[in-house]
Amino acid sequence: MSRSDAQANRAKILVVAEEVFGAGGEGASTEEVARRAGVGIATVFRHYPTKAALLEAVLTERFTRLAGRAKAEAGAQDPGRAFFDFFAYMVADSASKIAIAEALAEAGGALDGPAAVASRELHDTVGVLLAQAQAAGAVRTxxxxxxVYALLIGASRAAYAGVGPEVRDRSLKIIFDGLATRP
Structure with a gap:
């Protein structure tokens, strides 16, 4: 197998694992990941020697992608809109992310590994969005x-628990009204 084939398999495994574990949490299997990715289980374990290693890679990739999106929003013309839109995106994106994080914890993943580092980077980038929104007068100082992170986690956990999109959106409106500056 060529190096490019191995890299393609690794990327495919990560994409499929995010789907499988995002939907099935700890109950999802690496065998299902291999099957859907069109590779053998040995290929999965060659790239990721344990289920925890695979989950760590998936969650790290997810946090890195979210941080990249937040960084892209950091230069927005309307910092308030960028902050609120990203907050809403994080909540809407949370159900599968939480399922993956819980699966990682169940699989014995490290609390200080690459996913934790990527999570801190995301946290810091949300802080940049918040500071810019506050400087623009859109968010209370x-x-x-x-x-903000406590509100984000609470809203994300509610979305993970299965509140419908209507309740999620009304809850976000309440949160955003509380965060917004008063005229």
Whole structure:
């Protein structure tokens, strides 16, 4: 197998694993990942020697992608809109991300591994969006990143628990009204 084939298999495994574990959490199997990716289980384990290693890679990729999206929003013309839109995107994206994170914890993944590093980068990038939105006068200045992250986690957990899109959107409106500056 060529190096490019191996890289293609690795990328395909990550994409499929994100889908499989995002939908099935800990109950999902590496065998299902291999089957859907069109590779043998040995190929999966050659790239990721344990289920935890595969989940760590998936979650790291997910956090890195989210941080990249947040960084792209950091230069927006309307920093307030960029902050609120990204917050809403994170909540809408949360159900499968939480399922993957919980599967990683169940599989014995490290609390200080690459996913944790990528998560901190995402956290810091959300902080940049918050600071820009506050500087633009769109978000209250008496709110700090820990409070915003607590709201983000709460709304994300509610979305993971299965509240429907209508309740999620109304809840976000309430949160955003509380974060917005008052005229």
């Amino acid at each position: 008496d709110v700090d990143l820990p409070e």
